[in-house]
Amino acid sequence: MSERKDMTQDMAEAYALGGLEEMEIAEFEAYLQDNIDEQLRVAALRDTVGLLASTAAPVSPPTGMKSRILANVLNGSESISGNSKGTDQIIGGLSAKQPADSASNANAAGIPAQRQAQTKGNEAEMTAAQSSEGRVGDADTDLLLEQAQQNIEAGEARRAAEARAESAQPTGSSAGMSEVRGSSAAAAASENDGAGTYAARTEAGETSIENVRTVREAARARGGRRLWAGAAAVMAAAAILLGVYSAQLRGELNNMHRDMTAMQQQTTALAQHASDMEQRAADMEKQLDSFSEPVVGAKVDRTVALAGSQDDPKAWGTASMVSDDTGVHLLVQAADLPELSGNEAYQLWLIKDGTPINGGTFKSDSGSGALAYTMKPDDYDMVVITLEPDAQGDKPRGRPVLTGVLNG
């Protein structure tokens, strides 16, 4: 193990200089990922290597190069190398970040889930902003739900008050008093709108309910018919106020319902996606065993996410280890792969102690591809998919497009 670590450490200079094979780069970057000291050492080596650039003989750039380049760049010109479009490489340095992201999502739907979750987060924020002019991020969902519950309780209390008020037959003689209460409650409500927080609204709801209670108790205590009628009018006014308020609450609740429905739809879509993948995995499984008996009791032991390389950050995929009574199979699925041209093909490699083992080649169709490989032995460190000039190689010649860590 420590011998292995030393071997990897020895790659730092060649890595910084740019002399490693693609496979070695992937391996070294995986090693670099959680090694801060080594990252610092590599950064210093990069600076040394950067100085080499200054030994290039000074050449005058062609006339007008600056205006051409700046115009092209600022006008959103496409990247000249199709594959590196959207690339964000920091020459290896950044890749320390990418696998970290993907590692935290090491499950079948990990990457799409993360993407959708981000989209969802934005949507939720927008909806919240629209409905209440408040900032309610998705992190506040729990709080939101709790508040919604409080709102519902407040609503119930208010409906009870409404029922009472209706039966009270107001005479309208104490309109002055109800106006006072009405305006103070309205002030509270408008303040709440300004602050835009659910919590404040809930408080307002409670205050209003308290007002109603106070009025009700006062009415009982006095017992006088006139006063009672006056109190009833106050209650009616409060009830109307609460009615308006409840309509607002209902609106918010509806918005929340909509959000939840959207979320549920996305969850369903994700589940569908996952089950599609499983279905496709199962299809491949069938193909694999088409010469033998149908498989009984195949089960997925492990699924890891495959992360796109620095040049292909959009590519993603999964590698699932499926075991059945015939052995352990690795099912690899990839999507958003760069288009192949000519004889080019994708090739799967299983890496064990730095040695790539040919796992077979496949062609992609609209950026998607899949491959099954029966593992023997069943212990590998990494899976890597490379873009190869043709499908005939038994050693990696092209660049890695997807990588995933199996033992990590």
Added chain:
Amino acid sequence: MNEQSEDLRLIRQIADRDAGALEQLYDLYERPVYALAYRLLNDAMAAEEAVQELFLRIWNHAARYDASHGKLSSWMFALTRNISIDMIRRRSVRASAVPVEDEHLNTIADVESDTETLVQQTLEGESVRAALSEIGNEQRQVIEWIYFKGLTQQEVSERYDIPLGTVKSRVRLALKQLHKRLSGMERGESRA
């Protein structure tokens, strides 16, 4: 005053889509990155293409630059090298399928030149060249093959019939010695 903090300020502004900052960065680095691309590609048009690709990536992905990975100039040179080496590789793939093209294209060099910048660039180059000359032929040679010709250690081993282990140890030694000799410069001047 501090070059690195100025670079950092510029790259942050570029990440915020500040076109003026991109132009400033361009002016600061046009010559050294073009010189490097030209050195690698030996073709003015291809070198310009590489520099354009470099600034396109900077414009679109400035936010990904992380100062903990080294200086901005190191990052830019590494990107320039990678882009250029990729172009060479693609070119050689094409060249093997198509008859060799004439790479010598007519380009008119920019007549106006900033003498001060040139001198500075040359001076720095001189220091690095001096350091390179001190590290021994064999080590200098692997740096030339790998950094400037874009070969991997494996390819150097195969092409020049040197055991892979020897190539690797030369690379390590070369970089360690260069690092030692140039460590003062790394923290100081690097931009021309």
